[in-house]
Structures are given as C-alpha cells and as structure tokens.
Amino acid sequence: MERRDLHGRDLPGAEAGQPDPDGVARLAPLARITLGTQVYDALRDLLIAGELAPGERLSLRTVAERLGTSMMPAREAVSRLVADEALEVLPNRAVRVPVITLTKFRELTRVRIAVEGFAAAEAARPPGPDELAAIRAHDAAFRHEVRAPEPDLERAMRANRDLHFAVYAAAGLPSLIAIIEGLWLRIGPVLNLDMRSSPRRLAEGGAEAHHARLVVALAAGDPDGARAALAADIAGSAAFIETTGRLAP
Template structure:
C-alpha cells in the first residue's frame, strides 16, 4: 500500500512541474516577447523561463496541440503566425466569445471587481502614455483588464477557450503595439477601455460588450494593415 502511495506522489510532483513549465511558456507567449513566425528551440525556451530542456518538451507538445506553436518538419518549432483567413476566423471567434463573456460578467459583477478593472485601465493608460514604455507591462495591464472581466462571468471553460485563443494571437498583438508608425497616444484602446468602464459602472451589459468588440476589431484592423499575413 505504501509503495502504491509513494508512486502516486511522484507522479503528482511531475505533473505539477509540467504544469508550471507549461504556464511559464504560455505567459512568455502572452507577453508578446517572441514575434509571430519566429523559430524557437526547446533549449531556448528553457533558458527563457529558467529551467532545463527536459520538462519543456511536454509543455511544448501541449502548446502545439493548442495551436500556439507549430511543429516544423525538422522537429523545430515556430511561434504561430496565422494566415489572413485564419486571422479573420480568430477575430470572429474573439468577438463572439469575449463579447459573450463580457455580457455575462456584467450581469453578476460586483463593485470590488469593477474597481479592480478600473485600476487596471488607469494603469494601462498611465503606462501607455510614458515616453519610455515598458511594453511587457503595458501588455500585462491590458490582459488584466480583459481577464478580470471575463473571470467575473464565472464560466471557467469559456475563460479557458478565450485564453487559448489569446495565446495564439498574443505575439501579433504585441507586434502591433510595438509598431514604430503607431504612436501609443493614437491607440484606440484608451477610448474603448474608458467606454467599457462607464458601461461597467452603469451595469450596461450591451454597452460593455460593444466596447470590447470594438476594441478587438480596431486592433485587428491595424494588425492586418501591418502584419503582412499570407492568404
């Protein structure tokens, strides 16, 4: 009996380590620190998150299945970059899923969560208007706005679906925010976030949904303009 329990504990420890590495790589992708289409290696990813290559292998397999990484014929890896057709599909899915999550969240959201979203919006605004921007911090603040809102809907499966799509598309959105010809003061997100906040304060689900969808569509339009997506 004791031997059986000991084996179970070892398996649980490995699972926990694998999950941690998977989440670390996922955060690296969500931060936009790796450009879309860039080739990566197990060793390079391991160095990026501060671990050995061995536990990275299982995490990479999961991310390939989720579509965030592409396996190349030579067993190399590339950060996913969608075709134009795939990108249009992703935008439609984001509008549907994130718009729905927003409307569901507004129906049950409490003031504490609204205040947390407000603080993240103010942080995004402050960071986005700095002369010397910390882009990773800006992206994280933007993520906090959206996922605090989506989590408030109390629908974890929906939230996971949205996060998986974000993991695929995050490098492209980071590329658009880093574009030299798009100064941060011109970002439409500032207005969309403020409109979202006003809708949350008024508990207006439709207005909040409209703000999120407009934010997605405006960002997507700019990405399509600069990203040179293939057909």
C-alpha cells in the same frame, strides 16, 4: 489573471506564529507544480508577451538546457502548447511558433469578438462591487500609462491584459476564461510583436475610449453596451495590426 500565474505553490499558511485553533483545517492542498508545468508557463509567458516571433523555431534540447532541466519537461510543455495550437510541428518534425495568415487572423478576430463579447456582456449583469473596483483600477493604470510622456509599453500592455481578464473574470465562467486564454495565446505573438515595433500607436487605436465606454456600460449593468464596447476595442486593435501589413497572405 490566471490560476498558474503566481508561478509557485499555494502558500500552506503555516507561519508557525501563535498556534491557530484548527490551523491545519485551513491548509490548502499543495498545488502540484511539476517541472513540465513550469516550462509550460515560461514558454506561455514568452508567447503571450510576443517575445517569440511567428515562424521562430524551437528545439526541445535548447529549451531544456536554457531552463536547466532535462529534455522531458520541455517535451511535455511543447506538446501541450502544440495541443493548444500555440505552437505547431511542421511535417519535418520541426517545432515553431505558427505564422498566422491574414485570413486566419481575421477568423480569430471574429471568434474573439463573439466569445469575449459574450463574456463582457455576462460581466455586466451585474459585476460585484470589488470586481468593478478591480476593473476600474486596471483601466486607470492603462490610461495613466498611455498618457505618460514616456509610455512604458510593457506596463501598458500588461494593464490592458489585466483589464480584459478582470472583466472576463467578472463573468463568473471559469471555462470561458480558459477558452479566451487559449485565443490570446495564439494572437499574442502577432499582436504584441507588432505593438512592440511601433509603441506610440498604442494610444491612437482608440483603446482608451473603448475601455471607458466598457467600464461605463459595466457599471450601468448594460450587457449590450459592454459587448459593443469590447467588440470595438478588439476590432480597433485588429485593424491596426492589419495596417502594419506584417501578416502572411
């Protein structure tokens, strides 16, 4: 779903099998992967997966030691996450994952509906055949996981995420994807934490139906339908989160 998700550098393609005419020409420039970036990705995954609860405090030294590096890469990673508002520094200089208030959550939801809805609409005019195929695959994976007698929450949420970002990728606007990733980074903790606490609700929110409508609209090249379906999906999960009442006032 994301440009750094492979957690490694681009394969230089130097398999050294049979010699390749102008093989060097197809060498991609090595992806710069610094320690700071690796720490950033690690913390980022923890946040999106909801493994860091809102309000939980972080320590640069602890993070550094846990990941086997010095304090410097941890510093860079944390300061980047603070810039993304995925972490915050209290006036005491303490670093923690932000506690989202109810009003802030609603605000983020409105912004998500606008931005992600726009992305879905753009994806619908029209998506390429392989993009549509990828979307359908993630949709099927999500449906299969949710309908299973023993649903694997982890896989279901990943399928949901992959489905969403496959749609956004089909919009062909990379800068929009970066924006959406920033939004997910901020709602990830509350969203996935609550989901984790009550797994079966995953199926009840109507996500399955929304996804189905979304795929149909995309395949039909119907921007407004795609936007509406995605907005309903977001609104549905947001409403569920609000019912859990775990948000600060």
